[in-house]
Amino acid sequence: MNSRTLPLLAFILLVTLLVVGLKISDRKTLIPSPLIDKPAPAFNLPVLGEPGRVLSKSSFLGKPYLINFWASWCVTCRVEHPVITELAKRGVLSVVGFNFRDESADAQAWLARFGNPYEVNLVDLDGKISIDFGVYAAPESFLVDPAGMIVFKQIGAMTPEIIETEILPRIASMESRN
Amino acid sequence: MRIQQFFICLFILIVSFSALAQVTSTPEPLVFENQQQQKRFDELTRELRCLVCQNQNLADSDAPLAHDLRREVHEMLMAGQTNKQIKQFLVERYGDFVLYRPPVQNNTYLLWLAPLILLLGGAWVLRANINKRAALLNADDNHQD
Numbered sequence: 001m002n003s004r005t006l007p008l009l010a011f012i013l014l015v016t017l018l019v020v021g022l023k024i025s026d027r028k029t030l031i032p033s034p035l036i037d038k039p040a041p042a043f044n045l046p047v048l049g050e051p052g053r054v055l056s057k058s059s060f061l062g063k064p065y066l067i068n069f070w071a072s073w074c075v076t077c078r079v080e081h082p083v084i085t086e087l088a089k090r091g092v093l094s095v096v097g098f099n100f101r102d103e104s105a106d107a108q109a110w111l112a113r114f115g116n117p118y119e120v121n122l123v124d125l126d127g128k129i130s131i132d133f134g135v136y137a138a139p140e141s142f143l144v145d146p147a148g149m150i151v152f153k154q155i156g157a158m159t160p161e162i163i164e165t166e167i168l169p170r171i172a173s174m175e176s177r178n
Numbered sequence: 179m180r181i182q183q184f185f186i187c188l189f190i191l192i193v194s195f196s197a198l199a200q201v202t203s204t205p206e207p208l209v210f211e212n213q214q215q216q217k218r219f220d221e222l223t224r225e226l227r228c229l230v231c232q233n234q235n236l237a238d239s240d241a242p243l244a245h246d247l248r249r250e251v252h253e254m255l256m257a258g259q260t261n262k263q264i265k266q267f268l269v270e271r272y273g274d275f276v277l278y279r280p281p282v283q284n285n286t287y288l289l290w291l292a293p294l295i296l297l298l299g300g301a302w303v304l305r306a307n308i309n310k311r312a313a314l315l316n317a318d319d320n321h322q323d
Contacts, residue, residue: 033273034270034271101246131247131250132271133271136229136230
């Protein structure tokens with residue numbers, strides 16, 4: 001290796017790093033969630049539209065469910081709404097809405113207008129539970145297994161592809177274990 | 179004269195209204211018991227990343243999540259938790275990415291050692307160059323003799 005090839009190799013290495021960096025820089029999903037394969041954070045939240053009724057994590061143990069963080073101010077939630085509706089219609093798991101940092105009246109109007117795919121909606125008014133789940137921005141979804149462990153997290157809108165490739169296979173493997 | 183007075187009054191009114199507008203748009207300020215707490219809060223929020231706008235820290239960001247996380251940091255600080263505990267709380271939820279200063283661990287050894295490796299590489303290139311030139315100089319001297 002002479003004195004000319006060394007700088008060239010160093011330059012090629014730097015360019016490679018730059019290209020790799022640029023390719024992965026806009027993929028927020030690459031930031032791993034520390035919550036995968038850990039127990040879902042505890043919650044104890046009022047039910048939307050049913051004053052006085054409170055549900056906690058233990059209410060959902062024993063069957064898989066999808067926690068979907070949404071809010072009426074969230075534009076992307078409206079985009080993913082048909083996909084969540086399709087998933088709920090399949091009946092393979094319950095879809096639990098976590099309505100966070102939202103006015104309950106706005107949330108109920110939103111559901112009345114676009115349809116309510118959720119088995120139940122919980123109200124996280126000040127977003128404290130969303131911080132426990134490490135939510136960046138709505139929408140985010142967490143697949144929780146019957147033992148209460150988070151097995152998959154989707155940042156951003158749910159898509160039919162992700163349901164096919166990530167959600168359904170995981171539910172199938174949970175059922176085969178039982 | 180009267181017209182001048184009128185305009186002065188109008189000016190004062192406009193200025194005072196704009197001051198009012200500013201006060202109402204500021205979110206409720208976080209209250210500290212002493213300056214030391216304030217200082218710790220400032221240091222912490224400067225070292226923590228706002229996760230929505232990923233190139234800003236918590237202190238600078240105006241995103242709703244940053245507001246909530248600042249409030250959370252403030253609550254923990256007032257409850258007497260240490261800086262380490264507060265950072266641990268956020269790392270457990272948002273991952274190491276929330277820290278602007280990455281911890282030294284298995285997947286960051288390369289990151290932390292890279293400057294040293296580059297420095298050693300540079301020293302090696304420099305030494306090779308010096309030796310080569312010294313050899314050339316010697317050869318020159320020998321030739322002239």
